[in-house]
Amino acid sequence: MAIEEITPRQARERQLRGAVLVDVREAHERAGGLAEGALGVARAALEADPSAYLPERDAELLLICQAGARSMQAALALQAAGYVRVASVAGGTTRWIAEELPVARPELDADRLDFNERYSRHLLLPEVGEAGQLKLQASRVLVIGAGGLGSPAAFYLAAAGVGQLRIADDDVVDRSNLQRQILHTDARIGQPKVASAQSTLCALNPRTRIEAVAERVTSANVERLLDGVDLVLDGADNFPVRYLLNDACVKLGIPLVYGAVQRFEGQVSVFDAGRQRGGAPCYRCLFPEPPAPEFAPNCSEAGVLGVLPGVIGLLQATEAVKLLLGIGEPLRGRLLQFDALSMRFRELRLRPDPDCVVCAPHRAFPGYIDYAQFCATVL
Numbered sequence: 001m002a003i004e005e006i007t008p009r010q011a012r013e014r015q016l017r018g019a020v021l022v023d024v025r026e027a028h029e030r031a032g033g034l035a036e037g038a039l040g041v042a043r044a045a046l047e048a049d050p051s052a053y054l055p056e057r058d059a060e061l062l063l064i065c066q067a068g069a070r071s072m073q074a075a076l077a078l079q080a081a082g083y084v085r086v087a088s089v090a091g092g093t094t095r096w097i098a099e100e101l102p103v104a105r106p107e108l109d110a111d112r113l114d115f116n117e118r119y120s121r122h123l124l125l126p127e128v129g130e131a132g133q134l135k136l137q138a139s140r141v142l143v144i145g146a147g148g149l150g151s152p153a154a155f156y157l158a159a160a161g162v163g164q165l166r167i168a169d170d171d172v173v174d175r176s177n178l179q180r181q182i183l184h185t186d187a188r189i190g191q192p193k194v195a196s197a198q199s200t201l202c203a204l205n206p207r208t209r210i211e212a213v214a215e216r217v218t219s220a221n222v223e224r225l226l227d228g229v230d231l232v233l234d235g236a237d238n239f240p241v242r243y244l245l246n247d248a249c250v251k252l253g254i255p256l257v258y259g260a261v262q263r264f265e266g267q268v269s270v271f272d273a274g275r276q277r278g279g280a281p282c283y284r285c286l287f288p289e290p291p292a293p294e295f296a297p298n299c300s301e302a303g304v305l306g307v308l309p310g311v312i313g314l315l316q317a318t319e320a321v322k323l324l325l326g327i328g329e330p331l332r333g334r335l336l337q338f339d340a341l342s343m344r345f346r347e348l349r350l351r352p353d354p355d356c357v358v359c360a361p362h363r364a365f366p367g368y369i370d371y372a373q374f375c376a377t378v379l
């Protein structure tokens with residue numbers, strides 16, 4: 001049966017005679033004002049369990065949204081669920097306001113207003129929306145290194161609304177860092193990097209809680225650092241730490257967003273073997289053992305183009321946000337390589353090594369190895 005469409009004025013008249021007006025927009029949309037007396041229930045919640053909000057199936061229901069399309073869809077869903085007297089308001093709240101019908105503004109506390117304004121561009125995306133933003137707010141990410149990769153990554157993760165960032169770095173800000181490590185400032189030279197990072201990130205988004213950990217990653221603290229986090233973003237770019245993080249992430253079932261840079265080239269991948277043993281590779285599937293120190297120059301020896309860690313760190317942050325939201329196709333089992341000079345991306349397929357000492361299915365965890373400290377500088 002077709003759904004009856006009525007004007008806002010007709011809806012107001014019926015509402016005053018006892019019909020129930022339901023605004024099916026998202027909470028952040030209703031925050032801007034809704035038809036007076038309307039019951040606010042987001043469409044997805046209403047369709048998932050209509051009787052929770054509307055116990056009487058023979059009540060007269062008038063659905064309203066922003067422009068009239070979602071309310072029509074919701075009306076069809078309610079009709080299919082057995083509601084017999086459902087109408088949709090043509091033109092929605094936009095027309096209701098244009099016709100100067102009475103509007104109410106829900107009482108919002110300061111926290112909710114801040115959330116709505118700060119994340120408004122995310123809330124507009126159906127793939128994120130309020131549910132996704134709340135997911136980000138409830139998540140906790142470990143960022144290893146407040147250096148070249150950790151700086152842009154943590155900057156954007158805080159801006160995006162990740163609720164908790166645990167940042168580990170035992171270094172202090174040096175003038176030579178400022179060419180790329182954008183969390184820090186000239187005035188903070190000599191300060192611990194995690195303290196400098198905390199100042200910058202809190203100034204950007206006071207909603208994000210920063211746990212500053214001025215420690216180097218070792219086999220003794222790696223599990224404590226990973227405790228309770230949803231994912232790890234590796235911004236360390238030194239081999240001993242990278243292997244420790246990989247092994248701990250496999251053991252604890254936490255996804256690892258890997259990035260590395262040198263000179264004009266960088267690479268990114270997502271290692272998720274911990275949650276998909278045998279189905280996704282880990283870092284050791286790619287490189288079972290670290291290279292000899294003489295083949296692993298760090299940035300202080302080889303140099304790096306200042307913008308390069310910005311590109312790679314933001315690719316890592318992009319993957320982190322996608323994983324936290326559970327959207328899109330993660331960079332899992334793929335190694336993305338970037339060459340800044342030719343401005344080319346290249347992708348390699350990575351397969352899990354069935355004999356990998358750490359992630360092969362049914363293999364017992366071999367224990368952590370502290371490789372010799374041959375590459376001490378955090379980028």
Ligand SMILES: [Zn+2]
Binds near residue numbers: 282283285352359360
């Ligand atoms: Zn592996």
